[in-house]
Amino acid sequence: MFRAQLRRRPFVYTQNTIRLSRLSSTSSLGSDTPLIRLRNATIYKDSIDQNNASPLFSDLNFTLPPTGAHWAIVSATSSARTDLLKVLSGRYLCAPPTARSYPYLLHNNTPHHRAIGYIGFDAERSGLGGTAVKGEYLSQRYEAHREVTDWSLLEYLEGNTELNALEKPADYLDTHMLSDVIANLNLDSLLHLPVSNLSNGQTRRARIAKALLAKPELLLLDGPFMGLDPMTTVHISSFLQQMAEKSSPNIILSLRIGDDVPSWITHVLVIDPETNTKVRYQGTRDDVLKDLRQARRDDGFHITLRRSITLAAARPSRAKIRKSNLSRDGLPETHLPIPLGEPLVEMQGVKVSYGLDNELSKRTVLGNWSESVNGTEKKGLWWNVRRGERWGVFGPNGSGKTTLLSLITSDHPQTYGLPIKLFGRSRIPSPGELGISIFELQSRIGHSSPEVHTYFPKQLSIRRVLESAWADTPLSKPRLTRQKDIRVDSFLRWFAPELSPTKTSELQVIASKLRKSGPTSPEVKRQLERLNIANDDLDWADTMTFRDLPFSSQRLLLFLRALISEPDLIILDEALSGMDKAVREKCLLFLAHGEKLEYKSGSKIVNSVQMNNDLINFGGIQDSQALLTISHSTEDIPGCIRQWICLPEPSEGKPARVGELPGPLELHPDSWSEIWNLASKRPQRL
Numbered sequence: 001m002f003r004a005q006l007r008r009r010p011f012v013y014t015q016n017t018i019r020l021s022r023l024s025s026t027s028s029l030g031s032d033t034p035l036i037r038l039r040n041a042t043i044y045k046d047s048i049d050q051n052n053a054s055p056l057f058s059d060l061n062f063t064l065p066p067t068g069a070h071w072a073i074v075s076a077t078s079s080a081r082t083d084l085l086k087v088l089s090g091r092y093l094c095a096p097p098t099a100r101s102y103p104y105l106l107h108n109n110t111p112h113h114r115a116i117g118y119i120g121f122d123a124e125r126s127g128l129g130g131t132a133v134k135g136e137y138l139s140q141r142y143e144a145h146r147e148v149t150d151w152s153l154l155e156y157l158e159g160n161t162e163l164n165a166l167e168k169p170a171d172y173l174d175t176h177m178l179s180d181v182i183a184n185l186n187l188d189s190l191l192h193l194p195v196s197n198l199s200n201g202q203t204r205r206a207r208i209a210k211a212l213l214a215k216p217e218l219l220l221l222d223g224p225f226m227g228l229d230p231m232t233t234v235h236i237s238s239f240l241q242q243m244a245e246k247s248s249p250n251i252i253l254s255l256r257i258g259d260d261v262p263s264w265i266t267h268v269l270v271i272d273p274e275t276n277t278k279v280r281y282q283g284t285r286d287d288v289l290k291d292l293r294q295a296r297r298d299d300g301f302h303i304t305l306r307r308s309i310t311l312a313a314a315r316p317s318r319a320k321i322r323k324s325n326l327s328r329d330g331l332p333e334t335h336l337p338i339p340l341g342e343p344l345v346e347m348q349g350v351k352v353s354y355g356l357d358n359e360l361s362k363r364t365v366l367g368n369w370s371e372s373v374n375g376t377e378k379k380g381l382w383w384n385v386r387r388g389e390r391w392g393v394f395g396p397n398g399s400g401k402t403t404l405l406s407l408i409t410s411d412h413p414q415t416y417g418l419p420i421k422l423f424g425r426s427r428i429p430s431p432g433e434l435g436i437s438i439f440e441l442q443s444r445i446g447h448s449s450p451e452v453h454t455y456f457p458k459q460l461s462i463r464r465v466l467e468s469a470w471a472d473t474p475l476s477k478p479r480l481t482r483q484k485d486i487r488v489d490s491f492l493r494w495f496a497p498e499l500s501p502t503k504t505s506e507l508q509v510i511a512s513k514l515r516k517s518g519p520t521s522p523e524v525k526r527q528l529e530r531l532n533i534a535n536d537d538l539d540w541a542d543t544m545t546f547r548d549l550p551f552s553s554q555r556l557l558l559f560l561r562a563l564i565s566e567p568d569l570i571i572l573d574e575a576l577s578g579m580d581k582a583v584r585e586k587c588l589l590f591l592a593h594g595e596k597l598e599y600k601s602g603s604k605i606v607n608s609v610q611m612n613n614d615l616i617n618f619g620g621i622q623d624s625q626a627l628l629t630i631s632h633s634t635e636d637i638p639g640c641i642r643q644w645i646c647l648p649e650p651s652e653g654k655p656a657r658v659g660e661l662p663g664p665l666e667l668h669p670d671s672w673s674e675i676w677n678l679a680s681k682r683p684q685r686l
């Protein structure tokens with residue numbers, strides 16, 4: 001929707017490799033010689049000066065044999081997982097240096113560029129949000145025009161990309177393996193496409209293929225299932241299992257707390273959620289489960305961890321372990337009715353195709369079907385979004401979800417020519433009716449997605465990012481009022497523990513006073529009212545920039561930007577992916593209730609200080625608004641989602657399926673199978 005000018009970036013393959021010459025050696029080598037050995041290792045990020053630098057990890061002990069152990073690393077924060085994988089790949093400074101060694105690799109004299117591959121899937125790691133972003137502006141992704149440097153997927157896999165000067169594929173490209181990997185990762189039909197046109201999930205599959213083709217001894221996959229649809233996740237997991245069981249290559253996965261640990265994973269390492277610098281549990285799956293039982297901890301982290309490590313068949317149903325009738329975002333088991341308003345989006349026979357001028361390259365990616373509309377069979381997608389509706393948009397990777405939303409945000413050039421009405425009007429004028437302008441659309445839609453994240457100007461201050469919700473483009477001057485300033489302050493204050501450098505907020509100070517004086521008191525109320533006038537506790541938001549924030553907080557800020565102006569339509573396209581669990585849950589609670597409710601001690605939902613004192617600036621999503629969400633992960637889906645649409649594979653020729661949820665998805669887990677039509681497909685177990 002906005003066109004930030006960016007320096008052109010080639011599609012980058014982020015594989016970190018280690019240099020064996022720098023690794024220390026061990027004397028005893030045998031068939032069980034470890035691939036990696038860490039003994040009482042302390043790791044520092046960039047300075048080994050033990051007096052000044054605090055270690056990234058301390059007391060690390062880990063041994064990876066050359067065969068037979070398949071590890072998953074689990075943590076509460078994404079940065080801890082990534083850092084630990086990087087430690088295993090030879091990055092960062094180790095004290096003492098001999099505490100980290102790679103005996104097997106040295107013994108076998110593996111060429112250094114193939115020893116250990118690391119591939120990350122969060123935007124933080126790839127720099128591209130896992131999305132192959134093309135060119136200087138967002139809508140360029142959807143254009144048919146192809147430049148000479150828009151490498152095809154096949155060229156990319158073969159390493160035939162001249163911009164990547166250091167890549168020399170010919171010496172190790174194994175053509176047999178190439179066709180094997182292409183078939184197993186279901187990439188055949190995409191080989192001729194420019195990598196920049198691939199969808200999120202397709203890009204992930206391509207990057208796994210690329211990493212395997214480098215034939216590393218060990219492949220470190222950082223969040224490999226993020227953004228993959230349930231069927232592809234199962235397929236890729238079993239493919240990785242085959243590779244891991246042959247130790248060709250050995251594979252270590254990192255997973256978010258709450259992700260199912262695949263059944264073929266034999267060993268689990270859990271990073272301590274409190275310090276993020278130590279290992280809390282490690283060993284075989286059974287050993288870790290035993291340790292967890294002995295620890296008898298009943299906090300959210302431990303409950304979730306036990307569930308994800310327990311094999312799916314032995315897991316108690318969520319309904320059995322649920323203690324509350326409320327969802328994690330504080331919504332009741334059955335949705336309360338919302339009065340529906342006029343349609344905000346009307347699609348009347350939408351069909352998106354590319355390469356129409358060439359029969360060979362012609363490709364329809366959305367609406368390649370006919371469906372019954374009021375009893376008449378009609379072509380393309382017919383779909384309305386009304387005020388008050390909360391839609392979940394689902395479908396396999398590459399089925400056109402992001403394309404669908406880009407038609408609404410008008411980032412897609414074909415928006416102009418297709419039968420689409422946005423807020424009752426077309427994009428182009430017709431006799432007697434003005435078209436809707438891009439600026440009006442901007443002001444009526446709040447949008448957060450990995451693509452918005454990629455193109456967002458990183459130099460803006462934290463405050464300015466939020467204020468830009470009232471501007472025509474992120475870089476133009478926002479239209480502010482006193483009320484809007486107060487709204488920005490209240491958002492910043494609510495999320496100061498996640499955004500500010502001190503990780504605290506003035507509200508916490510006031511809340512702690514409340515504990516002494518009771519739920520309401522004139523003194524507390526006075527202090528809260530003062531916050532509406534003074535904002536000296538928020539100076540950090542003017543000095544820190546978007547760039548200064550870690551990935552999870554950048555995502556958080558863009559999520560808040562999508563809500564802050566209370567637009568008619570909120571679009572959250574994978575907006576919470578890559579956020580740490582606690583931040584994500586706070587966001588979902590905020591979306592549902594604004595400043596009314598908060599988590600106490602990380603899990604219990606209670607009334608907030610503002611609620612008790614009747615001083616709410618933002619009360620969550622309103623009945624007059626509509627919401628569209630895309631996510632493949634049930635944890636990221638807001639409890640308020642009521643309607644769903646599931647797009648088919650473009651080649652299926654079947655229409656999109658739609659349905660309603662009786663209540664929050666978390667409290668109705670069977671609805672997930674219904675959305676994905678899993679009953680009619682093979683059992684979905686990781």
Ligand SMILES: Nc1ncnc2c1ncn2[C@@H]1O[C@H](COP(=O)(O)OP(=O)(O)OP(=O)(O)O)[C@@H](O)[C@H]1O
Pocket residue numbers: 141142143144193197198199200201202227354363365395396397398399400401402403404
């Ligand atoms: N310019 C283009 N030319 C040809 N095909 C394109 C172009 N842009 C996108 N596509 C194709 O359109 C299809 C839909 O992509 P889209 O990103 O909308 O999928 P998605 O459902 O959001 O997938 P994911 O879940 O992986 O994010 C993909 O197969 C993609 O390769």
